[in-house]
Amino acid sequence: MDNSFIPDIGQPRSEAPTVTPLAPSSSGASIGANGTEGASFKDQVMGLLSDVNDRLNTSDQNVQDLAMGKTNDLDHVVMSVEEANLALSYTIAIRNNVLDAYNEVARITV
Secondary structure, three states: OOOOOOOOOOOOOOOOOOOOOOOEOOOOOEEOOOOOEOOOHHHHHHHHHHHHHHHHHHHHHHHHHHHHOOOOOHHHHHHHHHHHHHHHHHHHHHHHHHHHHHHHHHOOOO
16 A cells, blocks of 8 residues: 555535634734634734743853753754744744835825
8 A cells, every 4th residue: 555645635625614804802902713802913922022032042041051061962952042043033034024014005105
């Protein structure tokens, strides 16, 4: 028997995905697809920035621990530095796209 991956193209799906628009509630928080209030955009951005900051601080501490001889786990240190690097690069890319979108909207004449 061939164990290669064969996608289910043409197979009927038992369940269609539900798509609902996100609408702000009276408190400014968005309503999710299941009808519950979610975090506002500001809260989500602050959470993401906090996570990136935590990764940067953790990787910095891991590098310091390696330099001072407190740890010999080079794999863990390299992985934490790369995670922090990717998180920061992703954050910078998001910021650049948001600034580009803002500049594009600012150029629109009404």
